Amino acid sequence: QVQLQESGPGLVKPSQTLSLTCTVSGGSISSGSYYWSWIRQSAGKGLEWIGRIEASGNTNYNPSLESRVTISVDTSKNQFSLRLRSVTAADTAVYYCARDPFVFLRGVIHNWFDPWGQGSLVTVSS
Amino acid sequence: DIQLTQSPSSLSASVGDRVTITCRASESISSYLNWYQQKPGKAPKLLIYAASTLQSGVPSRFSGAGSGTDFTLTISSLRPEDLATYYCQQSYISPLTFGPGTKVDIK
Numbered sequence: 679q680v681q682l683q684e685s686g687p688g689l690v691k692p693s694q695t696l697s698l699t700c701t702v703s704g705g706s707i708s709s710g711s712y713y714w715s716w717i718r719q720s721a722g723k724g725l726e727w728i729g730r731i732e733a734s735g736n737t738n739y740n741p742s743l744e745s746r747v748t749i750s751v752d753t754s755k756n757q758f759s760l761r762l763r764s765v766t767a768a769d770t771a772v773y774y775c776a777r778d779p780f781v782f783l784r785g786v787i788h789n790w791f792d793p794w795g796q797g798s799l800v801t802v803s804s
Numbered sequence: 805d806i807q808l809t810q811s812p813s814s815l816s817a818s819v820g821d822r823v824t825i826t827c828r829a830s831e832s833i834s835s836y837l838n839w840y841q842q843k844p845g846k847a848p849k850l851l852i853y854a855a856s857t858l859q860s861g862v863p864s865r866f867s868g869a870g871s872g873t874d875f876t877l878t879i880s881s882l883r884p885e886d887l888a889t890y891y892c893q894q895s896y897i898s899p900l901t902f903g904p905g906t907k908v909d910i911k
Contacts, residue, residue: 715900725848725891725902740899774847783854789895790838792850792859 680705682775684798690769691804696762698798700775707756708733713778715791716749716760720771730778731758765802772797806830806894808903816909823879825906827892832872836896839868839877842905843888851890852877884910 686698700714707714715730729739731749739747743762751758762769776791807830817823827837835855840848850859852868855875865880879886887910892903 724904725893727900727902738898742899783857784835786834788836788854790850790853791840791848791893792853794847794849797847 680777680793682777682793682795684773684775684795686798686800688799688801690765690800690802692766692802693764696760696765696769696773696800696802698760698773698775698800700758700760700795702756702758702777706753707751707758708753711780713738713780713789714751714758715776715778717774717776717791717794718769718771719774719797720768722768723771726771728760728762728773767802770800770802772799774798805899806833806897806901808892808894808901810890810892810903810906812906813904814907814909816911817882818911819882819884821882823882823886823908825877825890825908827870827875827877827903829873829875829894829896833894833896835871836894837868837870837875838893838895839866840891840893841886841888842891848891879908882908882910886910 681703683701690696713730716728719725729749731737746763748761774797776794780789809828811826837855839852842848856868867878889905889907891905
């Protein structure tokens with residue numbers, strides 16, 4: 679059973695870079711038809727999809743964050759990572775990583791988020 | 805971006821009640837709609853994908869329906885452990901977006 683676990687600093691200063699890593703256990707990040715996504719949840723904006731990556735390194739970002747975001751993958755460590763630059767208080771949120779399978783279903787490709795990591799609270803404050 | 809709205813924003817129901825939550829998309833998304841349950845202090849959990857397919861291990865009292873712009877999540881007989889916030893999410897087009905959530909309380 680695949681499990682995901684976020685790790686990284688819980689406090690980041692304004693204008694600095696937020697960095698989080700998601701470690702995948704119970705399965706290889708390279709196997710199957712999956713994207714690997716980052717999602718955040720704040721009181722002000724609810725659930726917000728940040729972006730995703732395939733094991734090949736192909737990425738897809740939310741345009742609202744694309745100028746500040748980089749998602750990368752390290753298949754040797756079974757991890758993928760998030761970097762968010764120039765953070766402000768508005769980036770304070772719980773950050774989740776999630777597996778994002780794409781499945782051929784009823785003639786079309788569907789995807790969803792399952793499973794999710796437990797979440798990592800990141801506070802942006804001086 | 806595709807906007808998702810949910811109604812009601814919150815509800816209170818009794819154990820055994822039938823509960824229906826609605827999700828409406830700002831444009832047609834065919835059946836590219838997923839539902840999640842989030843219990844307090846926990847990560848969201850997938851309940852329904854592709855509008856109507858029950859995720860493995862999810863109780864059969866949960867069901868999803870709809871296509872195009874209008875979707876529903878139904879709990880056929882509410883149980884105390886269903887206290888949670890429920891979110892819809894569209895996977896039709898990037899950026900992937902979520903609804904604002906419906907909080908379900910038990911009377």
